[in-house]
Amino acid sequence: MSDLLANLNSPQLQAVTLPPVHALILAGAGSGKTRVLTTRIAWLISTNQVGPHGVLAVTFTNKAAKEMTARLSSLVPINVRGMWIGTFHGLCNRLLRAHFREAGLPQTFQILDSADQLAMVKRLLKNLNIDDEKYPPRELCHFINAHKEQGVRAAQAEAYDNYTQKRVEIYAEYENQCNREGVCDFAELLLRCYELLQRNEPLRAHYQQRFRQILVDEFQDTNVLQYRWLKLLAGGGAHIFAVGDDDQSIYRFRGAEVGNMREFERDYAGANVIRLEQNYRSHGNILAAANAIIKNNRERLGKNLWTDAGDGEPIRAFEAYSDLDEARFIVEEIRELVRDGISPTQIAILYRSNAQSRVLEHELFTKGVPYKVYGGLRFFERQEVKHALAYLRLLGNQDDDTAFLRVVNFPTRGIGARSLENLQATAHQINSSLYNAAASLTGKAGQTVGAFVRLIETLRQETANLPLPEIIEHVVEKSGLAQHYRVEKEGQERLENLDELINAAATFVDDEGAIGEGGALASFLAHASLEAGEHQAGEGQEAVQLMSVHAAKGLEFDVVFISGLEQGLFPHENSVNEGKEGLEEERRLMYVAVTRARQRLYVSCAQTRMLHGQTRYCMPSSFLDEIPEGLMRKLNKKAESAPAVPAFGSFGGGYAEPAAGGLRVGQTVEHAKFGLGVIVSSEGRGADARVQVNFGGAGMKWLALEYAKLTPV
DNA sequence: TGGGAGTGCTTTTTT
DNA sequence: AGCACTCCCA
Numbered sequence: 001m002s003d004l005l006a007n008l009n010s011p012q013l014q015a016v017t018l019p020p021v022h023a024l025i026l027a028g029a030g031s032g033k034t035r036v037l038t039t040r041i042a043w044l045i046s047t048n049q050v051g052p053h054g055v056l057a058v059t060f061t062n063k064a065a066k067e068m069t070a071r072l073s074s075l076v077p078i079n080v081r082g083m084w085i086g087t088f089h090g091l092c093n094r095l096l097r098a099h100f101r102e103a104g105l106p107q108t109f110q111i112l113d114s115a116d117q118l119a120m121v122k123r124l125l126k127n128l129n130i131d132d133e134k135y136p137p138r139e140l141c142h143f144i145n146a147h148k149e150q151g152v153r154a155a156q157a158e159a160y161d162n163y164t165q166k167r168v169e170i171y172a173e174y175e176n177q178c179n180r181e182g183v184c185d186f187a188e189l190l191l192r193c194y195e196l197l198q199r200n201e202p203l204r205a206h207y208q209q210r211f212r213q214i215l216v217d218e219f220q221d222t223n224v225l226q227y228r229w230l231k232l233l234a235g236g237g238a239h240i241f242a243v244g245d246d247d248q249s250i251y252r253f254r255g256a257e258v259g260n261m262r263e264f265e266r267d268y269a270g271a272n273v274i275r276l277e278q279n280y281r282s283h284g285n286i287l288a289a290a291n292a293i294i295k296n297n298r299e300r301l302g303k304n305l306w307t308d309a310g311d312g313e314p315i316r317a318f319e320a321y322s323d324l325d326e327a328r329f330i331v332e333e334i335r336e337l338v339r340d341g342i343s344p345t346q347i348a349i350l351y352r353s354n355a356q357s358r359v360l361e362h363e364l365f366t367k368g369v370p371y372k373v374y375g376g377l378r379f380f381e382r383q384e385v386k387h388a389l390a391y392l393r394l395l396g397n398q399d400d401d402t403a404f405l406r407v408v409n410f411p412t413r414g415i416g417a418r419s420l421e422n423l424q425a426t427a428h429q430i431n432s433s434l435y436n437a438a439a440s441l442t443g444k445a446g447q448t449v450g451a452f453v454r455l456i457e458t459l460r461q462e463t464a465n466l467p468l469p470e471i472i473e474h475v476v477e478k479s480g481l482a483q484h485y486r487v488e489k490e491g492q493e494r495l496e497n498l499d500e501l502i503n504a505a506a507t508f509v510d511d512e513g514a515i516g517e518g519g520a521l522a523s524f525l526a527h528a529s530l531e532a533g534e535h536q537a538g539e540g541q542e543a544v545q546l547m548s549v550h551a552a553k554g555l556e557f558d559v560v561f562i563s564g565l566e567q568g569l570f571p572h573e574n575s576v577n578e579g580k581e582g583l584e585e586e587r588r589l590m591y592v593a594v595t596r597a598r599q600r601l602y603v604s605c606a607q608t609r610m611l612h613g614q615t616r617y618c619m620p621s622s623f624l625d626e627i628p629e630g631l632m633r634k635l636n637k638k639a640e641s642a643p644a645v646p647a648f649g650s651f652g653g654g655y656a657e658p659a660a661g662g663l664r665v666g667q668t669v670e671h672a673k674f675g676l677g678v679i680v681s682s683e684g685r686g687a688d689a690r691v692q693v694n695f696g697g698a699g700m701k702w703l704a705l706e707y708a709k710l711t712p713v
Numbered sequence: 714t715g716g717g718a719g720t721g722c723t724t725t726t727t728t
Numbered sequence: 729a730g731c732a733c734t735c736c737c738a
Contacts, residue, residue, distance in 0.1 A: 061727065089728045113728080186728045221727095254726065353724050358729085375726085409714095416714065530728060550725050572724055589725080612723060613729040 004042055004075060008032075015274045016040045018241075020049055020213065022268035024261065025243040028305045029290070029595035030281030030556065037217055037243050038068055042075035044213055052078050056211040056233065057085040060218050062531045064554070065090070068217070084211070088226050089186055090530055092193035096184075097526070099203060103196045106182040108396040108522045111529035115381065116402045117141055117185045123405070124173055127428060135167065144171050148187035149223045149255040151194065181399045181433060187225075194229045208236025219244030219264070223255040231267065240268070246301045247294050250550060250589050252581070261301060279305045279595075281556050283312025286601050289627045290594040296626055297584045305595075314633040318604040319620060323356075323564075326606040327363035329635075330561050333602065334369060334544060337559060344370060346558035348545040350593050352570035355611070356563065357546050364544065374547035380528045384485060384494040385501055389528055391475045395460050396521050399433035408434075408452055411484035415452065419445035455479070468520040469506040476502070549593045560597035562590075565605040566618035568694065590623045603627070607678075617678040617694055619668065669710040674698040676713065 005013060012032055015025050016039045027033035041057060044050045059065045065086045073080045084091060093111070096103050112120065121137045121144075147157055154172035159165040178184065184192060197204045214234050216222070219242040222230070234240050242264055249258040265271060279287055287307050294300070320326035334347055349360055354375055364371045379385060387410055393403035409415040422445050427437035435456075438449045459478060463471040476482050476498050485491035485498070508524050545557065549570075564570055571586035594601060605620045667679045677695035691710070692702050703710065 087728065093728095111728090114726095189728080251726075253724080355723075355730090412714070414714080548725065569724095574724060585725095610729075 004039060004046065008036075008039070009278055011274055011276050011278075012036050012039075015276070016043050018272055018274075020044075020239045022239050022271040023241050024219075024264050024268075024271050024273045025241070025276060026261075026273065026301060026303055027243050027245055027276040028279060028303055029245065029248060029592070030279040031276035031305070032280060033243055033245070033276065034064075034067065034071070034217070036276065037215060037241075038071040038075060040241060041068075041072055041213075041215060045078060046076050050213045052080070052083050054210060054212040055083060055085075055215070056091070056213070056238075057083075057215045058091060058217065058230070059085075059087055060221050062087060062090070064217055087530070088222075088229070089189050092189040092229075093526055093530060095193050095207075096189065096196070097523075099196060099200075102200055102203060103192055104179075105184070105192070106397060106399075108519075109182045109184055110393050110397055110400055110403075110522075111189065111526055112178075112183050112185040112402065113381070113529050114141070114186070115386075116183075117144075119405075120177060120402055121170075121174060123401070124170065124177055127424060128170070128173060130166075130170065135170065140167060140170055140174075143167050144174055145185070145187045146255060147171065148185075148191045149225050151191060151225045151228060153191075177401075180431075181401050182397055183400060183402070190225050190229060194225060194232065197229075197232055204232070205236065207233060208238065212238050214238050214240045216240065216242045216244075220246050220249040220258050220261055221251050221256045222260050223257050224260075227257070227260045227263065240264075245303075246299075247297070247303065247588055248553065248592050250553065250585060250592060252585050258299070275303055277303055277305055279307045280309075281598055282307060282595060283309050283599055285311050285314055285631045286594060286597050289315055289601070289631050290591055292628050292631075293587060293594065293623060293626045294591045297587055298580075299584060313600050315627060315631050316600070316602045316635050317624065317627075317632045318602065318635045320604060320606040321608065323359045323606045323609040324363070326563060326604050327359045329604065330360065330563060330602070331363045331367050331369060333561075334364075335367065338369075342558060344542050344544045347561075348547065348552065348555070348557040348559070348596065349561045349563060350547060350549050350552050350596065351563050352549060352572060352589070353564075354548055356569075359610070360546060360563065364546075370541065370543040371546055372541065372543040374545065374551050379497070379500070379504075380531070382494075382497055384481070384497055387481055388472065388476050388479075388498055388501055389525065391456075391459070391479050391481070392472065392521060393525060394435070394456050395463065395471075395475070396519075396525060398435040398456070401427075401434050404434045407479070408449070411480040413448060413452060413480075415445075415448045419449060423449055468509050468524055469502050471521065472502050472505050549589050552596050553592050556596055556598055558598045559600045559602075560593070561602040561604065562593045563604050564609070565603050565621035565624055566609065567621055568616075568618060569609070569611075570621055571623065587623065603632075617680045619676060619678050619694070668713045669693065670713050671695070671703070671708065671710055674701060677701075 005016065008016060012035070015023065015036050025036060027036065041055055045052055045055070057068060059068060069080050069083070069085050072085070086094070096105060096109070100107050100109060118137055118141055121140050122132065125132045125135065125137060154168055154175050157168045157171060159168045178188065197207065211233055214230060216230060230240060244261060246258050246261050249256060252258070265273065282290070284307055287305050291304060318326070318329050320329055330349060337347060338344055351357060357373055361371065361373065380389070387407055390403040390406040393400045394407070405420070408420070423434055423437055423441055426440050427434050430437060430440065435453060438453045441449055459475055462478070463474050466474065482495065482498065485494045488494070505524055508527055509520060512523065570590070571583055575582035575586045603624060605618065605624065607618060609616050609618055668676060669679060670676055671693070674695040675698060677693040677698070680692045680694050680700070691705060692700060693710070694700050
C-alpha cells in the first residue's frame with residue numbers, strides 16, 4: 001500500500017485517495033494523469049472499496065486501454081483480464097454482444113467502419129435514385145454520425161428546410177438498411193447500447209448495481225452521447241472519476257464536447273475538482289511557452305502548469321526560405337543530435353497535416369536517417385485484408401450487403417455491373433439481402449451469382465468447426481484471393497499481409513482465450529473493426545518519429561520539432577474560417593505540440609511551400625508571436641544563401657519590371673483592412689496591375705495596385 | 714471485363 | 729503532386 005502511494009505529489013495523492021465520490025481531475029500535460037488514474041483504481045481495489053468486478057474504466061484508444069490494463073496488473077495482484085477496461089466502442093460492443101437479443105441485433109452482428117459506412121450510403125443513394133452531387137455521401141455520413149452522437153434518431157431529427165428534410169429521409173433509409181443487414185456503424189454501437197440501457201429497466205439496474213466506480217480518461221474528448229451513457233450507468237449511485245484537460249481538447253471536429261467538463265461540474269455539484277498542475281515532463285522554457293500560448297484562449301477552466309526542473313534550453317526558432325530548406329535544416333539538426341548521442345526514437349518531427357511528411361521523408365531518406373511515419377493506412381484497412389474480412393463476414397452473416405458487394409466479383413468471376421443491378425433490383429423488390437435475392441435471379445446473372453453463393457455455402461461448410469486461423473487460411477485460398485495476388489505483379493506484399501492476417505487471428509485466439517458471444521469468428525471480426533491499427537511493425541527500431549500533432553497527443557520526446565508553423569497551415573485556414581472556436585482549437589493543438597517536448601523544442605516555418613502541387617507564399621504562424629521573445633533563440637541563416645523567392649513577375653503575369661514601391665512576389669505587405677499578407681502572384685501592368693495577396697486569416701485577395709494601399713513591410 | 718485516361722479533391726482521426 | 733474514382737473503349 002505505501003508502495004502504491006509512494007512518490008505521489010500532494011494533489012496526486014489527494015486525487016488517488018479521495019473517498020468514493022464524484023471527482024473531476026484537471027490534469028495538465030505531463031502531470032501524471034495516467035498514473036493517477038491507474039493508481040486510483042489500484043487503491044480502490046486494494047483497500048477493498050470495490051472489487052475488480054465493480055470497476056468500469058473507459059478510454060478513447062485501444063492503446064490507452066492496454067496501457068492502463070498493463071499498469072494496473074503491475075500495481076495490484078489481481079487478474080485484470082475480465083475487468084471492464086476498454087474504449088467506449090469496445091465496451092458497448094461487449095455489452096451488445098452479451099444482450100444482442102434485447103438490443104434487436106443478430107448474434108453475429110457486424111461493425112461497419114467509416115469506409116463501409118460510406119459505401120453503404122453511396123449504394124443507398126443509387127438505389128433511391130438520389131443525386132450524389134446534391135447530397136454528397138461524405139456529408140451524409142457526417143450528418144448521420146453527428147445526429148447519432150447527439151442521441152438523435154432519424155424519427156426525432158428536426159428539419160426546417162427541404163434539403164435537411166431529404167437528408168433526414170436518407171438517414172431513415174440508412175437506419176432501415178443497417179437493420180436489414182444486421183450491421184452497426186461506430187456511432188450506432190454507442191447509441192444502441194445507450195438506448196438498450198435506457199429502455200430495459202432490469203438490465204440497466206443490473207449494470208448500475210454492478211459498476212460502482214466509473215473512471216474516464218481524456219474526458220475532454222467525450223461527445224454528448226458518451227457523457228449521457230456515463231451518467232446513465234452512474235445513475236444507480238456509482239461514482240464517476242473523470243480525468244481530462246480542457247486545454248488538450250483537439251477533437252471538436254469529430255463531435256468532442258469540451259463543454260462536458262463544465263457540465264460535469266454542474267451535474268455533480270458536489271464533485272471534487274482537483275488540479276494537477278505540476279509538470280514532470282518539460283523544462284521551464286518549454287512550459288513557459290506553452291502557458292503563454294494557451295493563455296490566449298478565452299474558454300478555459302483555468303490551470304497553470306509549473307515545473308521545478310529549471311529553465312533548460314531556449315526554444316530554437318528557424319525561418320526557412322522553402323519547405324525543402326526547412327526539411328534540410330531539421331535533418332541537419334537531427335544528424336547533429338544523433339552524433340551527440342541522442343537516440344533517434346527520442347526525436348519527433350510534428351506537423352499539422354500528413355501531407356507535410358513527404359518533403360521531410362525525402363530529406364531524411366536522402367541523408368540516410370532512419371525514420372518512421374505514424375498514421376496513414378492501417379493494417380485492417382488494406383484492401384486485401386478488407387477483402388478477406390468481407391468473405392469472413394459473409395460466412396458469419398450472409399445479409400451483410402457491404403461485404404457481399406465487396407467480394408462478389410473479386411477475384412473476378414464474370415459478374416458485371418449489369419448482373420449486380422438486376423440483383424439489387426430483385427433484392428429491393430422482395431425486401432431481402434443480396435445474398436438471399438440471388439436465388440430468385442434468372443438467366444446468366446442467375447448462374448454466375450448463384451455460383452458465388454454456392455462458393456460461400458461451401459466455404460461455410462468446409463470451415464465449420466475449424467480453428468479461426470485455419471478458417472481464414474482456407475477462405476483466403478479457396479476464394480481465389482491468394483491465387484489472384486500470386487499472379488498480380490505487385491501482389492507479394494499483399495500476400496504477406498494476408499499471412500499476417502492469419503497470424504493476427506492466431507494471436508487473437510491465444511490472447512483472448514475465452515471466445516465471446518457468437519464464436520471466435522464474430523469476435524475476431526469485431527476486433528478487426530474496432531482495432532484497425534496498432535499493428536505497427538518495427539516498433540523498437542532506432543528511428544526518428546514523424547507524426548501529425550494529433551497523433552502525438554499522449555506521447556513525449558526529448559527533442560521535438562514543430563514544422564510548418566505558417567499562417568493558414570498551422571493554424572489551418574479551414575479552422576480559422578470557423579471563427580473563434582476554430583482558432584482556439586488550433587491553439588490547443590499548438591499547446592499539445594509544444595508540451596510533447598522534454599528538453600529541447602524547435603519551431604520552424606517556411607516562406608514558400610509546395611501545397612497541392614502549387615507553391616504557396618506564407619507568413620509565419622501567429623502562434624510564433626505568442627511565444628515570448630525571451631524564451632526563443634533565432635537560428636536564421638544569414639542572407640547570403642539565395643532567397644528561394646522569385647522576383648516579382650517571374651511567373652504568373654510574365655511581368656518583368658518590379659512594380660512601384662518595391663513590391664515583388666514574396667514581399668510581405670500591410671493593408672489597412674486585411675492586415676499583414678504576402679504577395680503570391682501578379683498580373684497586368686500599369687493601371688491594370690493587380691497582385692494576389694495571402695492575408696492568412698483574412699484569406700487570399702486580388703488587389704488592384706492603383707486602389708489598394710499596400711505598404712511593404 | 715478490365716485497363717487506361719480523364720476528373721476532382723485535398724485538416725486533423727478513433728472507433 | 730498524388731490518389732481515388734469514373735468513364736469509355738477494346
